[in-house]
Amino acid sequence: MARILSFLILISFLCLSQGASLAARDFLRGDINEDGSVNIADGVNMLDYMFISGFTYCVDAHDIDDDGQVNVTDAINLFGYLFTGGGAPAAPFTVCGPDPTADNLGCDSYATCNVGDAIPGLDPATFESFVRGRELTAKQFSPEEGLGPFYNAVSCSSCHSTPATGGSAPLYRNFFFAAVGQMGSQSPIWDPPGVPSIVMPSYTYPFGPRPSFPDSSQVGNQPVTIAQRNAPPGFGVGLFEQVSNQEIASRADPSDSDGDGISGRFNTDGQGNMGRFGYKAQANFLEAFLRGAINNQMGITTDPFYGSSGIVSTGFMQVGASFDNPTTDNDSVQDPEISVVDFGDIVIFSQFVAPPPTGEMGSEELLGEQVFSDLGCVKCHVPEIQSNYGPLSAYSDLLLHDMGPDLADGISMGMPQFSPISPNTTGSEFRTQPLWGVSLHGPWLHDGRADSLHDAIILHGGEAESIREAYEALPAADQEAVIRFLEAL
Numbered sequence: 001m002a003r004i005l006s007f008l009i010l011i012s013f014l015c016l017s018q019g020a021s022l023a024a025r026d027f028l029r030g031d032i033n034e035d036g037s038v039n040i041a042d043g044v045n046m047l048d049y050m051f052i053s054g055f056t057y058c059v060d061a062h063d064i065d066d067d068g069q070v071n072v073t074d075a076i077n078l079f080g081y082l083f084t085g086g087g088a089p090a091a092p093f094t095v096c097g098p099d100p101t102a103d104n105l106g107c108d109s110y111a112t113c114n115v116g117d118a119i120p121g122l123d124p125a126t127f128e129s130f131v132r133g134r135e136l137t138a139k140q141f142s143p144e145e146g147l148g149p150f151y152n153a154v155s156c157s158s159c160h161s162t163p164a165t166g167g168s169a170p171l172y173r174n175f176f177f178a179a180v181g182q183m184g185s186q187s188p189i190w191d192p193p194g195v196p197s198i199v200m201p202s203y204t205y206p207f208g209p210r211p212s213f214p215d216s217s218q219v220g221n222q223p224v225t226i227a228q229r230n231a232p233p234g235f236g237v238g239l240f241e242q243v244s245n246q247e248i249a250s251r252a253d254p255s256d257s258d259g260d261g262i263s264g265r266f267n268t269d270g271q272g273n274m275g276r277f278g279y280k281a282q283a284n285f286l287e288a289f290l291r292g293a294i295n296n297q298m299g300i301t302t303d304p305f306y307g308s309s310g311i312v313s314t315g316f317m318q319v320g321a322s323f324d325n326p327t328t329d330n331d332s333v334q335d336p337e338i339s340v341v342d343f344g345d346i347v348i349f350s351q352f353v354a355p356p357p358t359g360e361m362g363s364e365e366l367l368g369e370q371v372f373s374d375l376g377c378v379k380c381h382v383p384e385i386q387s388n389y390g391p392l393s394a395y396s397d398l399l400l401h402d403m404g405p406d407l408a409d410g411i412s413m414g415m416p417q418f419s420p421i422s423p424n425t426t427g428s429e430f431r432t433q434p435l436w437g438v439s440l441h442g443p444w445l446h447d448g449r450a451d452s453l454h455d456a457i458i459l460h461g462g463e464a465e466s467i468r469e470a471y472e473a474l475p476a477a478d479q480e481a482v483i484r485f486l487e488a489l
Helices: 003-009 040-053 073-085 125-136 237-244 245-249 286-298 342-350 365-373 453-458 462-472 476-488
Strands: 175-181 224-229 400-402 430-433
Touching: 040 073, 073 175, 125 342, 125 462, 237 453, 286 342, 365 462, 400 462, 453 476
Parallel strands: none
Antiparallel strands: 175 224, 400 430
């Protein structure tokens, strides 16, 4: 070790004091690779940054002595702490926090401590795209840039900013579906013409009449189904692209063959591509889901980024174009209304935004975890699923489950796995909602009707009815422990 330190001193003229983005965010000094500990791997990453790649997410994490510079002294201090009893890195070290000293360094991402940052390990080009995509989600489009002719919002972050970029939205940001026809063959409203999906637009541009919900007599006496949606949070969900079809299908039990009352089944897009995204698991791949959202909510048209090479799959109601075709509209702005590069950055941000940091698991939280399991909640909210990225502690099986008539919305998306005990539509079924970070983005449930996590549990029905009843029968202290456990996820 002495020889290593001597070598570092000899090359100290190569020290760096370069700046980075000055975005203020919490971090842990010394844990450069965000693996939860400070060890020799962090020292190796530090040397790579200083002398080879020049790339890192968070420059501040390298500044071991907090002198506002990253140089060989920081490497000496880190290795000294690890191997020769030297002093610990300056704060923030054991607890996440901001840099207490103003300097020209910065931190572009540190997902261990912050919501909405990147998963560790991205290469420089992907990370730069991620950062650009994160910034683009806040871009407010104008009609001159293609906003409209039908829209509900002017930016992605209008509906995905609680508690940070990529999250959900307050109840007032809910949007509506208006679906004409029977389940399984539902289509958009007829008037005004050209509405791209069953998402109901609140505004038109130029300023025409505000679209209204039709009654049956206005659409050939067909049924009109109206439902609400609260924006789904996106933290970590891009990693579901890394979950195999086999992993999802392994937990399906569409016939309830084990007789436990839980008959989860996978959904598809109708073309054989297994669903992962959306409240009904109707989309196989993020790009298609996002193309639908940006078109339906803002009227912004896109050309494919990955296209069919990304095995994009979705239902008609999410995007009205095949995988390799552009979306178009009839306003005066040339399509596509966002460049492929910019839209690709938004896709990459959504793919690689990390799951939220977990909270502390004290005695009450551990009790709640045990009660949660004993109740049978883990039959659907599976604590861990395997992926190419590694185990994902999402607390979801990514399957559809019947949630009962009170939560049923009458909206059917995709083509679900055949079941002899369930219809071939998804009007009362929803994908098991991931629970990581669940306390961060209320209100809860698909339409935001639950004001608290307790309310969300109480509103479970269908396959979850007996489990809900068991929860209701618990002592108040055990119910509170379950809530504390959920808040720590």
